[in-house]
Amino acid sequence: MFLITSGVFVFLGVIWIMFKIATVFSYWKNKNVYTGKPQFPFGNSKNVVLQKLPLGFDVTELYTEIRSRSEKYGGYYNFMTPVFVPTDLDLIKTILISNSDSFINRVSANLLHSRGDQWKRMRLKIAPFFTNLKIKQFLPVMLRKTDELIRLMEDTPNPLNVKEVLDRYTIDLIGLYTSSVDLETMKNKDSELERQLGNFFNKSIVDTLFRFLITIPKVVRYLKIMTFNKEVTKFFMLLLDDIVHARNRSKLETTVVLDVLTQKTFNGGEYFTRSEIVGNLATLLLAGYETTSNALTFGLYELAYNMELQEKLRIETSTLETSLEPFSLLDKFLIDAQFSETLRKYPLTTINTRECTETFRIPNSNIILGKGSQIYIPLRGIHWDPEYYPNPERFDPERFSEENSRGRHPCASLPFGAGPRRCIGDKLGMMNMKITIASLLKSYRFRLHPKTRSPLDYDAKAFLLQPKDGVFLNVEKIR
Ligand code: HEM
Numbered sequence: 031m032f033l034i035t036s037g038v039f040v041f042l043g044v045i046w047i048m049f050k051i052a053t054v055f056s057y058w059k060n061k062n063v064y065t066g067k068p069q070f071p072f073g074n075s076k077n078v079v080l081q082k083l084p085l086g087f088d089v090t091e092l093y094t095e096i097r098s099r100s101e102k103y104g105g106y107y108n109f110m111t112p113v114f115v116p117t118d119l120d121l122i123k124t125i126l127i128s129n130s131d132s133f134i135n136r137v138s139a140n141l142l143h144s145r146g147d148q149w150k151r152m153r154l155k156i157a158p159f160f161t162n163l164k165i166k167q168f169l170p171v172m173l174r175k176t177d178e179l180i181r182l183m184e185d186t187p188n189p190l191n192v193k194e195v196l197d198r199y200t201i202d203l204i205g206l207y208t209s210s211v212d213l214e215t216m217k218n219k220d221s222e223l224e225r226q227l228g229n230f231f232n233k234s235i236v237d238t239l240f241r242f243l244i245t246i247p248k249v250v251r252y253l254k255i256m257t258f259n260k261e262v263t264k265f266f267m268l269l270l271d272d273i274v275h276a277r278n279r280s281k282l283e284t285t286v287v288l289d290v291l292t293q294k295t296f297n298g299g300e301y302f303t304r305s306e307i308v309g310n311l312a313t314l315l316l317a318g319y320e321t322t323s324n325a326l327t328f329g330l331y332e333l334a335y336n337m338e339l340q341e342k343l344r345i346e347t348s349t350l351e352t353s354l355e356p357f358s359l360l361d362k363f364l365i366d367a368q369f370s371e372t373l374r375k376y377p378l379t380t381i382n383t384r385e386c387t388e389t390f391r392i393p394n395s396n397i398i399l400g401k402g403s404q405i406y407i408p409l410r411g412i413h414w415d416p417e418y419y420p421n422p423e424r425f426d427p428e429r430f431s432e433e434n435s436r437g438r439h440p441c442a443s444l445p446f447g448a449g450p451r452r453c454i455g456d457k458l459g460m461m462n463m464k465i466t467i468a469s470l471l472k473s474y475r476f477r478l479h480p481k482t483r484s485p486l487d488y489d490a491k492a493f494l495l496q497p498k499d500g501v502f503l504n505v506e507k508i509r
Pocket residue numbers: 136142153204313314315317318319321322325373378379382383444445446447448449450451452453454455456458459460
């Protein structure tokens with residue numbers, strides 16, 4: 031009797047599982063929304079989870095299919111969770127900008143996960159530290175660090191592994207910007223800090239799987255998953271103590287982000303908890319350093335690939351004394367276009383995510399996104415769309431000349447995102463990149479070393495877009 035009852039239960043269980051498998055991917059089909067070919071249990075994310083494709087490249091493929099069907103949106107499955115993928119630029123503008131109140135959160139897949147009121151409170155507090163004035167006050171420090179980078183390059187034998195050196199440089203820069211403390215990563219190769227930050231971004235398949243799973247709200251709720259793992263949290267907690275002590279000893283008069291985070295309220299209490307301070311400092315460091323370093327790496331690769339362009343840029347920037355008139359760099363066409371095109375061709379976050387915070391009907395359709403629905407903005411798909419950028423694989427800063435940019439949709443270029451959750455460090459990032467390149471071009475000529483593969487392959491293990499086997503350059507001193 032027991033055997034028969036167990037057999038019936040197993041049989042019903044199998045039927046239930048088969049029914050679930052058969053119906054799980056019917057969500058988009060029932061709404062008549064195109065969705066590619068989802069596979070159990072991965073949905074559309076199999077190739078990325080198994081690290082056959084870099085993060086977001088599956089969404090780029092879906093984008094191309096949706097566009098070839100002349101549709102304005104499509105559907106994706108992150109495992110079994112349906113995700114809405116808008117491809118029409120007006121619709122993207124509606125989500126990111128015009129109706130941003132309904133999409134104020136990001137899907138908690140990554141480090142930039144603070145939500146709702148917690149996000150607003152933090153953003154309001156730290157936004158004043160990312161203005162042109164603050165960046166201007168930081169320039170002497172930035173230039174001092176650039177000199178250190180130039181010396182470090184001189185002491186490093188050819189071929190130079192560009193990203194390795196630039197990672198250390200940008201960690202120090204962002205550390206100084208946010209807390210006025212020199213983390214001295216440039217002086218100490220293979221420091222513990224560099225290792226911890228590297229651990230965070232470069233992942234095994236298990237980590238990639240985990241990264242996907244934490245975007246599924248039920249998994250987060252049931253397992254109470256933390257976005258930072260224990261080792262990283264412990265490391266940053268200890269680092270914070272060191273940074274606060276060092277900051278108290280430093281003589282810098284300008285206030286920095288750390289000061290406002292550790293500030294007391296009028297009645298002596300704390301504005302932010304210790305874990306909020308650690309979380310936000312770590313977030314700024316993580317969000318700021320590798321983005322800038324990867325963008326510089328891709329930018330230098332393109333300049334070494336195209337020596338004529340490198341020479342033109344050298345001429346444009348050599349007429350400027352960066353230490354006296356660094357802001358005039360902002361008005362120079364070529365250097366500006368150089369980075370707009372770098373971030374067009376190599377958008378470091380290949381997708382941007384949003385979560386619906388209140389029910390929203392997609393205009394002119396019967397699609398209703400419920401609270402909690404997930405959205406992927408297909409950044410790389412847009413940047414590689416031949417309708418907006420003919421021959422997208424070609425690197426051509428002229429695309430961003432005044433004439434060629436005229437009439438281009440504002441959402442056709444989204445390297446820093448858009449709307450209230452746009453990158454807070456966009457101006458700082460751009461200024462860092464321009465000052466760095468202008469200074470480097472004055473001292474060095476960069477040539478591709480045969481170790482560097484062209485065209486570049488991308489690292490499927492990385493969280494941000496980055497070259498697979500590094501970029502190796504021969505660095506020649508100019509004077
Ligand atoms: C080349 C450099 C950079 C690129 C390409 C970049 C790109 C991005 C992107 C695409 C987002 C998401 C925007 C959205 O969802 O709409 C973002 C958010 C963010 N970035 Fe950057 N970023 C760069 C540099 C920096 C720097 C230097 C910092 C600070 C030191 C920084 C701090 C942040 C923060 C805190 C957020 C979250 C903003 C929020 O949620 O309110 N980024 N960044």
